[in-house]
Amino acid sequence: MILRHALFLALHSLRHSWKRNALLACVLGVSLGLPLLLNSMLARASIDMRARTSIAPLLLGAKGSESDLVFGAMFFASTPPQGLVMRDLARVEVDNLATAIPLVLGATARKTHIVGTSIDYFEQRALVLREGVLFALIGECVLGADVAATLELQLGATFFTDPADLANLAGVFPLELRVCGILPRTNSPDDNAIFTDLRTMWSIRGLGHRHEDPATSTTAGAVIGATKDADTSTTIAGEALPIERTQQSDLAPNFHFHGATSDFPLDGALVFPADAKSRALLIGRFNGADEQFQLIRPDLYADRVLNRIFGVARVLATIAYATATLVALVVASAFMLSMRLRADELALMQRLGASRGRVVMFVTTEAVLLVVVGCAGAAVVSMCAPLMSHWVLRLVSGS
Amino acid sequence: MLETSTIEFRRASGFELRVEPIVLREGESLAVRGPSGSGKSTLLGLLCGELTAARGAISVDGIDLTHASDATRRNFRATRCGQVFQTFELVASLDVLANVLLPFRLHSSLTLNTAATTRAHELLERVGLRGAERRRIHELSHGERQRVAIARALVNQPRLVLADEPTGNLDPALKMVIAQLLLDVTRSVGAALIVATHDERIVPCFDRVIDIGGGA
Numbered sequence: 001m002i003l004r005h006a007l008f009l010a011l012h013s014l015r016h017s018w019k020r021n022a023l024l025a026c027v028l029g030v031s032l033g034l035p036l037l038l039n040s041m042l043a044r045a046s047i048d049m050r051a052r053t054s055i056a057p058l059l060l061g062a063k064g065s066e067s068d069l070v071f072g073a074m075f076f077a078s079t080p081p082q083g084l085v086m087r088d089l090a091r092v093e094v095d096n097l098a099t100a101i102p103l104v105l106g107a108t109a110r111k112t113h114i115v116g117t118s119i120d121y122f123e124q125r126a127l128v129l130r131e132g133v134l135f136a137l138i139g140e141c142v143l144g145a146d147v148a149a150t151l152e153l154q155l156g157a158t159f160f161t162d163p164a165d166l167a168n169l170a171g172v173f174p175l176e177l178r179v180c181g182i183l184p185r186t187n188s189p190d191d192n193a194i195f196t197d198l199r200t201m202w203s204i205r206g207l208g209h210r211h212e213d214p215a216t217s218t219t220a221g222a223v224i225g226a227t228k229d230a231d232t233s234t235t236i237a238g239e240a241l242p243i244e245r246t247q248q249s250d251l252a253p254n255f256h257f258h259g260a261t262s263d264f265p266l267d268g269a270l271v272f273p274a275d276a277k278s279r280a281l282l283i284g285r286f287n288g289a290d291e292q293f294q295l296i297r298p299d300l301y302a303d304r305v306l307n308r309i310f311g312v313a314r315v316l317a318t319i320a321y322a323t324a325t326l327v328a329l330v331v332a333s334a335f336m337l338s339m340r341l342r343a344d345e346l347a348l349m350q351r352l353g354a355s356r357g358r359v360v361m362f363v364t365t366e367a368v369l370l371v372v373v374g375c376a377g378a379a380v381v382s383m384c385a386p387l388m389s390h391w392v393l394r395l396v397s398g399s
Numbered sequence: 400m401l402e403t404s405t406i407e408f409r410r411a412s413g414f415e416l417r418v419e420p421i422v423l424r425e426g427e428s429l430a431v432r433g434p435s436g437s438g439k440s441t442l443l444g445l446l447c448g449e450l451t452a453a454r455g456a457i458s459v460d461g462i463d464l465t466h467a468s469d470a471t472r473r474n475f476r477a478t479r480c481g482q483v484f485q486t487f488e489l490v491a492s493l494d495v496l497a498n499v500l501l502p503f504r505l506h507s508s509l510t511l512n513t514a515a516t517t518r519a520h521e522l523l524e525r526v527g528l529r530g531a532e533r534r535r536i537h538e539l540s541h542g543e544r545q546r547v548a549i550a551r552a553l554v555n556q557p558r559l560v561l562a563d564e565p566t567g568n569l570d571p572a573l574k575m576v577i578a579q580l581l582l583d584v585t586r587s588v589g590a591a592l593i594v595a596t597h598d599e600r601i602v603p604c605f606d607r608v609i610d611i612g613g614g615a
Contacts, residue, residue, distance in 0.1 A: 001507070002507065005503075005504035005505075005511075008497075008504065009492075009493075009504060012492045012493055012497070013492045015492070016491060016492030017492075344488065345490055345491075348488045348490070349501075349505050351447075351449060351476065351482060351488075352476060352477065352482065352501065352502050352505050352506075353473045353474065353475075353476040353477025353478070353502065353505055353506040354473070354477075354505035354506060355469075355470075355473055358505065358506075
């Protein structure tokens, strides 16, 4: 009963000066919430990063930035060092030491990263499609759960890849992709990627294309020259045409790649050693000073990055906690000042028969309510951690 | 109902108060007259148990306030005493009805129930504030605020009502109205009323008058 009266008086008092009290609660909430957010955000980012870097024991790529390789090949967030080609995979697959899953990156569709890989990627990740089937033809793709939701694409839907440079005709070709499968949510970068076959990615890069039949073509630019006299008639096929102009079923007859597939570029490869010994052997093989490639352990890389981040975060958290303490003191001072301004009201309560203890309880209840509201605000702020951890990973990866 | 011997009170500042014996029965009213600083408020403080006399005895309804514990005095103020102040002393964060019912939230001897709420409504009607239950204090005129204070002073069915300059903050036209209202309502509930005032115009309204002329 006493508590009911205390709550009644406290709520009315807080409501009476709601602007001031809302400000105090907000200040309290933000100041308490920020350190919580920082800790929670980093913890979440740490979990996400460790989870992602554990999808493959080893990562193969061209020599260069280790972080570009990890964040490119595992988070699809940056461009890995260039120089790896298909035949280089044999170096890790020789003697059955490991299985390699190739990755080709660097293209986007509706500003979403496209990942070219083999179907082994899904087997190794134990990813079972939510609906549809894995890609089999050039131009087919599997969508991550978030991509499907964000772009509102369903099975059978078609869309075009983004041209990298509209003025560069020899550059990335817009390619019409058709959705053949959709992944379930995995809470990983897979959710935000479009997966397709390696050949599709090479086609986007312009390594595979088709020509129209010069004799029947009506497409501008498809025929660059023709001579005709009494005996002969010659027509010269024109520019390579992006696949976007054809239907999927038309790809096979006139579609081709130039050069050997073994020379086609890769951006990295996830490497799965047969056992620990194989892993050790493989790492040793790529340790040479004149080595053109790097074979790294993503988990150790994540440890190094996270240690660095957490070192900085500890300093920031200390500052944030100190700030929160100061702010809490300021809020407490403001609250005490407001109580002084209400000294007459508190004195009245005693004159009407309230004990000092009961008056203290009334004041305490009001303060507790204010702190509870502040803490609720802090909880709301700290609940942004999942969103922010995603942002941290993006910041670290540079995507 | 109220019976005192000669009361003496001293403050550390040197202020001294000496009041001759007072006897007051149910329904009677008493005006305590004197200039500012003469000790009128101090006397009311002694009679409600907020202050303790250095010498003399104060008995209300058989309760010896002079020798009572703090808890007994608080209980007395909450259950048997109603108070009206010059500056109204209403709680700005509460509406009219909640202000009238405030004593029920301050002491466990009083139970806030339907009867108490009904009584609060009746008192508000009697002081002319029917329909104003949900109005905020800042929306009221000074006269209305003092009416709310009078209703609050009587809501706990007190045996003794103490009013300290109840007309001090009111317009001249309102002074008599409020003083008469205070007298009427107090009499109607059978309580004794003591009013401290230096306003000569309202003094004749009361059954008896004592003068306090002393001071520091």
